[in-house]
Amino acid sequence: MIKNLQKYHIKSTEHTLAYTKEKVLFYIILIASAIGMVAYLPSLIGALVIGYYDTAVIDTLFYMWVLYLLLSKKLTYRQRAIMFIVPIWLLSFYLIIRFGIHGAGFLWLLVAPVLTGILLGLKEGGIALLFTSAILVLLGMLIYYFNIIPDVLGESPVLFWFIMSGNTVMITTVIMVSSSIMVNALSHVISQRNKKVKELADTQDAMIETVASLAEYHDIDTGHHIERTKTFVRIIANTLKSKPQYREELTPEYIELLCKSAPLHDIGKIGIPDSILLKEGPLTNEETVIMQKHTLYGRDVLLRSEKKLGSNSFLNLAAEIAYAHQERWDGSGYPLGLKGEEIPLSARIMAIADVYDALRSKRPYKEPMGHDAAIAYLKEQSGILFDPGILAFLSEFETLLSKVYSQKEDMYDKNRI
Numbered sequence: 001m002i003k004n005l006q007k008y009h010i011k012s013t014e015h016t017l018a019y020t021k022e023k024v025l026f027y028i029i030l031i032a033s034a035i036g037m038v039a040y041l042p043s044l045i046g047a048l049v050i051g052y053y054d055t056a057v058i059d060t061l062f063y064m065w066v067l068y069l070l071l072s073k074k075l076t077y078r079q080r081a082i083m084f085i086v087p088i089w090l091l092s093f094y095l096i097i098r099f100g101i102h103g104a105g106f107l108w109l110l111v112a113p114v115l116t117g118i119l120l121g122l123k124e125g126g127i128a129l130l131f132t133s134a135i136l137v138l139l140g141m142l143i144y145y146f147n148i149i150p151d152v153l154g155e156s157p158v159l160f161w162f163i164m165s166g167n168t169v170m171i172t173t174v175i176m177v178s179s180s181i182m183v184n185a186l187s188h189v190i191s192q193r194n195k196k197v198k199e200l201a202d203t204q205d206a207m208i209e210t211v212a213s214l215a216e217y218h219d220i221d222t223g224h225h226i227e228r229t230k231t232f233v234r235i236i237a238n239t240l241k242s243k244p245q246y247r248e249e250l251t252p253e254y255i256e257l258l259c260k261s262a263p264l265h266d267i268g269k270i271g272i273p274d275s276i277l278l279k280e281g282p283l284t285n286e287e288t289v290i291m292q293k294h295t296l297y298g299r300d301v302l303l304r305s306e307k308k309l310g311s312n313s314f315l316n317l318a319a320e321i322a323y324a325h326q327e328r329w330d331g332s333g334y335p336l337g338l339k340g341e342e343i344p345l346s347a348r349i350m351a352i353a354d355v356y357d358a359l360r361s362k363r364p365y366k367e368p369m370g371h372d373a374a375i376a377y378l379k380e381q382s383g384i385l386f387d388p389g390i391l392a393f394l395s396e397f398e399t400l401l402s403k404v405y406s407q408k409e410d411m412y413d414k415n416r417i
Contacts, residue, residue, distance in 0.1 A: 018077065020190065021077060021119075022077050024119075025077060025080060025081055025084075025119055026070070028084075028115070028119075029066060029069055029070045029080075029084060030070060032066055032084075033063075033066050033067055033070050036063055036066060037063075040059060040060075040063045043055075043059055044056050044059055044060065047059065052098075054098075055098060058091070058094060062087060062091055065083075065087055066084070069083055069084050078120070081116075081119040081120055082120070084115075084119075085112055085115055085116050085119070085120075085128065088108050088111060088112045088115070089108075089109075089112055089131060089132070089135060091108055092106070092107075092108035092109045092112065092135070093135055093139075095108065096109075096139060097139075097142075106168065109132050109135065109136070109168065109172075110168060110172050110175075112128055112131075112132060113125055113128040113129040113131075113132050113172050113173075113176045114172065114175050114176045114179055116128035116176075117176040117177070117179055117180035117183075118179050118180065118183050121180065121183075121184070122177065122180035122181065122184060125176045125177075125180050126176075128176075129169070129172060129173060129176060132169070132172065133165075133169055136162075136165040136168065136169065137165075139165075140162055140165065224361075225266075225357055225358070225361060226263045226266070227263075228357050228404070228405060229262055229263075229265070229350070229353045229354055229357050230259055230262045230263050231404050232352075232353035232356060232357060232401055232404065233258060233259055233262040233349055233350060233353045234255065234258075234259045235397050235400050235401060235404065236349050236352060236353060236390065236397055237250055237255045237258055237259070237349060238255065239393055239396050239397040240349075240390065240393065241255065243393065245389065246345070249345060250345075257313060257314055257317055258317065258321075258346055258349070260314060260318075261314060261317045261318035261320075261321050261346070262321065262350060262353070264298065264302065264318045264321070264322060265298070265318075265321045265322050265325050265350050265354065266294065266298065266322075267297075267298045267301065267302070267322060268293070268294035268295060268296065268297030268298030268299070268300075268301070268322060269294045269297075269298075270297070271293070271294065271297040272290065272291060272293070272294050272297075273290070276290055276291055277291075278364055279364065279365065280364040280365055281365055282365065292326070292334045292335065295322060295323050295324075295325070295326055295334065295335050296323070296335060298319070298322030298323065299319045299322050299323035302315050302318050302319035302322060303315070303319045306319065317346060320344050320346055320347065321344075321346050321347055321350050323335070323347075324336075324338065324343055324344055324346075324347035325347045325350040325351050325354060326351070327342075327343045327347055327351070328351070328384070328385045328386075329343070329348075329383060329384060329385055329386055329387055329388070330383075330384050330385065332385070333385075340387075343387075348386070348387040348390060349390065351385075351386060351387075352378065352386055352387070352390060352391070355377075355378070355385075355386075356374055356375075356378065356401060357405070359373070359374040359377060360374050360405055371398075371401075371402040371405070375394070375398050378391060378394065379391065379394065382394075
């Protein structure tokens, strides 16, 4: 089972509304690029053959612009959406002027407000519709005063134009409003869902802290130990995450899960009798064997919970840490005597945080050690008890460990007063 735990790797499955919207926009532009390529090449060749060089240039610039929006990673969602929609108006205006109302320009005019409503919202969609209506009126005036647009049928071209424009605006309005309302409703549903997910996550965090703090009923300092080691784990993980050898595993999602799981590393001590747990002085061999069983107790209770709840990444990682945090780099630890990288990274991090806090803290069987002495011990045991790869970066996080320990101790002293 420990091998399966070692292979654990967390991947985030929760997509925010902003992430979903960005993906929708990306795929809209991707589809436009793919379909556009099918239309662009014949259009380019045809324009060049008949001497419509201006059309060839404009088509090429528009297509290159769409590709830029697709590939650029620096643009915000709103910038990308606006920079995609605005050129559509310009293209539609040009196409209608160049080829008449039977060209593709009229279809582009229909698309622009609908896309705006879907991507940016009902208010923005309404503004886009006003722009579209303004373009139609402007084109109608050009027909009336200059007869500039070819292929306007009938004896009353202006009347025909405005009838056609009115129908276009009505159809576009219905589609734009309907799609915007649907998108807004979906956004509301997703927002409510995310709110519920956050509430559940907060509840889970509170339950974790409550369960972990049960150890306080045995030893008041154990509860403080739980809080401190959780913070120490975060400090060490955040230091390592930028290092090439740890970057792939220590993702932000994994670190959050690691820190959530850390408070449960000693949950198995609840099953250890007080006569052993609170004993002043060294343990006998028999008592040591019993004390070491806290790793088994912790693993078993967490995996039983996972079995009831189904596959659960948090409980799996918490069980991994509870079971393996007493393993040592040279194989002298327990319960399995794992060596080196056989020990899960989560447990190797937890071991350093756990021992540093234990050295600094007063126990029934020992006096506390100062920060410098504790750091000296970690260095001395690097490659023996602890992962030398992690402790190679000790200088980057040791000062923060000391600062956090002192701050939390001051806070506990004030609470006691």
